Amino acid sequence: MAHCAEPNSKWTDVSGFSDEYIERLAFYGQSSLALEDLAAGDPDGAAFVADYRSISGLEVRDSFVPYGAAAFFTENQKLVRIERSGKSFHPGNAGWAHAKFAWKATMGTYITLVDHLVGCHFMVANNICLAAYSKLPCDHPIRQYLKPFTYRSVLINLKACETLIPVNSMFHRASALTAKGIDQAFPAAFQLATNFRSFPDLIKDKGPKIQQLMKEDKYPFGTDGCKLHEILLKFTTSYVETLYPSDQQVVDDVHIQDFWKMILEKLDIQKAQYDWKPTCTTRAELASLLTQHVFIVSGYHELFGTIAELVNNREACGLKIRPGQEEVDPQALLQNSVILALTSLRMPMLCSDFSHLWDAEVKGAWMTCLDDLSALSKDINKRNTTRRFPCDAFNPEFLECSISV
């Protein structure tokens, strides 16, 4: 365990067996991405749902039961119901503890498979690297800009391909999936992952109740995430506009057009989720794409990839579900800890001086960005003292500059 990464947030203030733990995950933790507004008229007065039933069809081995569960919460963030396999479970009733465990294990599996492995590593980091290294010459300024944010990404993704993707890999063993389930899981994850969607747009679409939570600082994923995205966009826009004094110059850069098209082709299987133009026509579009990449490999990757607080104890999430099970079993705890220990390699911190990598134009913009990131970190630390639960999901002081295993 000494080799496991230290969690950014300590979750010792709430028991992993409690209803509050799930409330914390949904509103102040890793399940915030799944949280959505619920239409009026819910029988239990629920206003929000964190629904992971989309992976219920993945085939699981004998002695396990399928994934899939949805947790329902009131406007006051109180957990009131879990739905699973077509049945409803309520606090205190028979099956409640198992339903909670099943939701947590489904969530742990979903964020590992969809939001982390496929979303961060293979959809965003891998496609950006492929397109940059294939289509941008070594001395292209956008390739230079990408240098710290793609640091070791190719090697990391190759390692992930060997150790976490194949049948009989660590992820397969730690999950409940059959070999067929693994074959089903990765294509499904590419359909489900939303990581290339612009983060502010994704948050806007979550509905008015979540916007209200953000105004009350009860949904830090949205509040802090939008602030981090805004800072990174300011930095990237400043650089892109220095580099290209007009939109026409972006249109005329054949390397950027090839870079853009290659990413679009790679995302073809999920075309429906995106409204990308076939060519990059403005500086704003280019800045938006580049910003989303940095945001995902630093912010999302830290949130969904550094999950020691969730898998390092028997109360928490786990990655597989046995019939009636209410806590992580010793075998699963050991498997989770081995994965954690072998995937705890740190990359350089995001808040670093990358001057040695960049020309003067980028350096100046980055120094301003560092000041902005430092201010955001102070703001989050202050807000965390009054929030129901502290949340460091997008706290720049914990973020790394590129994906890690």
Ligand SMILES: [Fe+2]
């Ligand atoms: Fe990772």
